[in-house]
Amino acid sequence: MTFATVMVSLALDQPNDARLQVAGDLAARFDAGMIGVAAAEFAPPLYFTTGEQAQDLIEQSEAALQTRLAELERQFRSVVGGRAASLNWRSALDFPVRHVLAQVRAADIVVTGSMPPGLSDSFTVASPKDLVMQTGRPLLVVPDNATGLDLSTxxxxxxxxxxxxxxxxxxxxxxxxxxxxxxxxxxxxxxxxxxxxxxxxxxxxxxxxxxxxxxxxxxxxxxxxxxxxxxxxxxxxxxxxxxxxxxxxxxxxxxxxxxxxxxxxxxxxxxxxxxxx
Missing domain, CATH: 3.40.50.620 (HUPs)
Structure with missing residues (x-):
């Protein structure tokens, strides 16, 4: 009875500290490898332009998303790097749920954050409401106030x-x-x-x-x-x-x-x- 590989799904515009701490606890307890995943897709504005101006807007937006994904990778490696048996990072310019589902075959369990009620932004967030029904793996949902995985009860x-x-x-x-x-x-x-x-x-x-x-x-x-x-x-x-x-x-x-x-x-x-x- 073990978890050999833990996957943690990071969010672009939500806190990630709690889920990273819990994922790190899991990896340490089971001497497991860790996969970090994150993705975001360009969201066109309500009134979109065309031609060269549109292309410039897309390129600038995607560059900003790539910068944010790189920041998340650094945070992932900094928080869990010394606690996992191995580390792997997978990010993409893609819809977050679709990206997670394309990677989840490599993991035994997926760690994600909880989400306030209401509509989520499918361009930047892999909603646990979607993941829980589609991953085919156990989903560990972590509230933002968690400091680790408490297994006392x-x-x-x-x-x-x-x-x-x-x-x-x-x-x-x-x-x-x-x-x-x-x-x-x-x-x-x-x-x-x-x-x-x-x-x-x-x-x-x-x-x-x-x-x-x-x-x-x-x-x-x-x-x-x-x-x-x-x-x-x-x-x-x-x-x-x-x-x-x-x-x-x-x-x-x-x-x-x-x-x-x-x-x-x-x-x-x-x-x-x-x-x-």
Whole structure:
């Protein structure tokens, strides 16, 4: 159970310190190699010109983007250079999500930053909302206030779905290094309480066969809050440094639509979250 290669996705116009620190922690814990990725595409202004003036504008803009990408490479090498078994940098003038997806085959896990709610700039940002549904790798979403990867307590948010089963399997290397693992399910209503207990008992036993000691916790149904808020409250009560969860969503024409809890975890998370779809 290990991660041999960690990929970290950097943003042009957002803080990168937290995600680099967490990615560096991952590489150091697993003696893993590291791949840094970043990309940006020229965004034409609303009122675009033509001819020689247009060409000059494109060349100047692309030169500025290349300068920024070079700055990100220097930051990447400076922060994680002494902590990874090997370093590789991959940048391009391209749409960021497309560039990450073209590189992700080389990695075991992708580290990225969280993103405030609202529309993102697809020309400069590889949105975690897009990455989580398309990478085919576990995605570790890091809030900007993180100072490292805290594995003192890991909360596994269980739900009887393929995505949750994939997430806990993807998280095995991290769970094996955690000091404490708690498997939590939040039932829909009181009639589901007994079934929840049986399900998470199976998960705890399965983890035990992987030599991971975990405890089970079934939350009381109801309590007047939505599932995302209740999950946050449980994580806070446990002082969890990491939440492991399945990512739920579906594609619609020209957009990806996430479920409410998944949307919350990639946009409002107060702690690191490992998501798998």
């Amino acid at each position: 890991v909360l596994v948010a269980w739900k009887e779905t393929p995505e949750a089963r994939r997430a806990v399997a993807d998280a095995l290397p991290l769970l094996a290094k955690a000091a404490k693992v708690v498997v939590v399910e939040i039932p829909e209503d009181t009639s589901d309480y007994g079934a929840c207990e049986a399900r998470i008992a199976d998960v705890v036993a399965w983890l035990g066969r992987h030599k991971i000691v975990a405890s089970a916790k079934v939350e009381q149904p109801g309590q007047g809050r939505n599932v995302a808020a209740r999950l946050d409250a449980v994580a806070a009560d446990l002082s969890a440094g990491l939440v492991v969860a399945g990512a739920y969503g579906h594609s619609r024409f020209r957009e990806l639509v996430l479920g409410g809890v998944t949307e919350h975890l990639v946009t409002r998370t107060a702690r690191c979250v490992l998501l798998s779809h």
